[in-house]
Amino acid sequence: MNTDGRWRKQDSQILFTGGPHNRIRLMVDQAVRPDGAAVAYPHVAAPDSVRVLAVYRGRVAMVTQHHYLHDVEITDLPGGLVDEDEEPADAARRELAEETGLQAAWLYSLGTVVTARAVSTERVHLFLAHGCVPGAASLDAGEAVRTKWRLWQEVDEASIGALQAAMSTALGDAASLAAVHRAGALLRAIGGEVPAVDVDLPRAAWAAYTVAGARDPLADERLSLMWLDLAIGRYAEGAAILSELEASYDGVNGEAAWTRAADRCSALAQPLA
Structure with missing residues (x-):
């Protein structure tokens, strides 16, 4: 039995490799649990990704696209995979520009989240972006992404009223939602609640x-x-x-x-x- 509560990996087997540049792998590890039991642990080894909360002239840039696994269109923040040997901040700038055309003057880190901690190794790096200059999007092959602009009050769910209003169009991506919530906490610390939409x-x-x-x-x-x-x-x-x-x-x-x-x-x- 492990007294530190940690799992121990004994061996690992790759069952399948595919996806962009063959960077997604279906794995089965042979591991020892904290109680000493030996188990097989299947999981997906996936590269890190990024999400970017970009503000430009009072609105937040969002992207809508069809997601194959869930067979539904999801609106979330711009983002994508971090390339090999690429820093997360550089990936954030690149993905923001590719999907929306926005060139950000600066980024502010909102930390990292894991989206499926028991089944995937993916980590998502979250960023704020501002000082943006509009430009033309440059989508990757196979992407069908539509840029949407939403007011902050439409994506922030700080109050029960805002949450109820957003339910029908709530963000479908957990990492995007985490970015919005973290950004909201920072912005409220700076100046309190952003004025409501109907304020003159x-x-x-x-x-x-x-x-x-x-x-x-x-x-x-x-x-x-x-x-x-x-x-x-x-x-x-x-x-x-x-x-x-x-x-x-x-x-x-x-x-x-x-x-x-x-x-x-x-x-x-x-x-x-």
């Missing part, structure tokens, strides 16, 4: 002003920038503020850029006075 521009601008003008000195400013995008990015006036801020928020004149953004948000909020 002055109220959204006031919320953006409070975030731009009173940033947490310990927080990553890229998250503040993303929060602002989700709050006011879908408005033309907000997009103009963001374009200027994105160009200089982290440079030598970064503090002045944040001050200008706060002042412009305050001016848009003046009808509330």
